[in-house]
Amino acid sequence: MATAAAAPAHVAPSTKSSLREDLTCAICCDLFREPVMLACMHHFCKSCISRYWRGTQGPVTCPQCRKEFTCRQFQTNYLVAAMVEKVRATTSDTYIQNLEKQLRETLESHRLRREDYINSIRRDKDKMDTIKRLGADLQARVKGEFRALHQILHDEEMCMLEQLRREQEEELEKVQRHLEAVKLAVRELEENIKALQQASAATDNIILSELPQLRPCVQVDNAPQFDSNGFSNKYMAPLQYITWRKMFSCLKPGPCPLTFDVDTAHPSIRVSRDKTVAVECDCMMSYTEHNKRFLQCVNILAAQGFQSGRHYWEVEVGSKPKWDLGVASEGVDRHSRIKLSPESGYWTLRLRNRNEYSAGTQPWMRLQLGSSPQRVGVFLDCEERRVSFYNADDMSLLYSFTNGPRGKVFPFFSPCISGSSQEPQPIKLLHYPPVALSG
Secondary structure, eight states: OOOSTTSOSSOOGGGTTHHHHHTBOTTTSSBOSSEEEOTTSOEEEHHHHHHHHTTOOSOEEOTTTOOEESSOOOEEOHHHHHHHHHHHHHTSHHHHHHHHHHHHHHHHHHHHHHHHHHHHHHHHHHHHHHHHHHHHHHHHHHHHHHHTTOGGGHHHHHHHHHHHHHHHHHHHHHHHHHHHHHHHHHHHHHHHHHHHHHHHHHTTTSOOOSOOOOOOOOOOOOOOOOOHHHHHHTTSSOHHHHHHHHSGGGOSSOSOOOOBOGGGOOTTEEEOTTSOEEEEOSSOOOOOOOTTSOSSSOOEEBSOOBSSSEEEEEEEOTTOSOEEEEEEETTOOSSSOOOOSGGGTEEEEEEETTTEEEEOOSSOEEEOOSSOOSEEEEEEETTTTEEEEEETTTTEEEEEESSOOOSOEEEEEEOOOOOSSSOOOOEEEEOSSOOOOOO
16 A cells, blocks of 8 residues: 555656546445545555454554554544545546546647648738749849940849838748747647647546646747738839939939910919929919819829829929929819829828828828928829839938829929918929920
């Protein structure tokens, strides 16, 4: 008979039922009731040993080892009593049913979590393929731009490609780190699932007193977000023009030499003789009637329209307190007051109150700019359906519409009505190099 100190704390398949056997009375062959310990260290039920000794004259003996005792003394073993009650409780039908239910629920939870992580791995791999594919497309675009500038721009091209490579590697590294974390989490869960399955399979042959030891579940952060537009914007930009700002004399061709279309000008807009300057005026201009003219809003279009290719132009806005500019579809309503938005055929950037810049979405999207641009560059890519705005002084991107217009569009401008007592400031179309235009 094992002592209380030697009684096992856990049930293992190799010693199944040994704990119950150690806690079984050798007289009644049942779990101890009020266990007492003799001087020989053997345990019996208090009632069993008392009954066993009843009627015995003289010395009594241990029922197991036959050791004789001159007096009938024993002591209650509270530790063994507590272990007996625990075994009795853990072998009840209700306890076993609850434990099996918990086992099933934990196993199912691990299976579901593993499935979530496997799906996350699949998404990460798809995302990595997208990053690689997009990176390859952008490299091809960058190379195409720089080929037009020949050997003199070779160093610029290599610099840009290196930057793209680093950014692509950074994006891939983010996803790779998450991928490895998810894989590790899956491995830990699979080890737990294996342990739970083994415990579940063994419940038929052993008394399960507690769940098996499980590995702590690895916490996995949310999958890193990949903004393909943000990743692409720098390389979908007018790269030749950006480089031309560094090497002006080598750029062929330069920006579009736009002119204002007077037939579209609202009567409150005065256009210069060379059609490169537009400014608000107090008196209404006596323009001839034309179905192209804006009648309700102080707007004007350029005379040049585009429906294919890539085009770039710059507009000098100076320190005007308010203005709108961008592109407009050919078929926009010019006789009604309409909100400027892509849904209405306008892709614009706007300024209000001297320092409140917004993208012309619906509703407007406020922009936080580091500085107030004195010149704004507009880049239109008809094939990619992109309309992007740049601070022309440093070619920093201000905003980009990635779901741009279809069909023919015209550069759009609004000098707005300032409502101040100061002399109105104009909007100017910039030409590089300056060209002489007859009026």
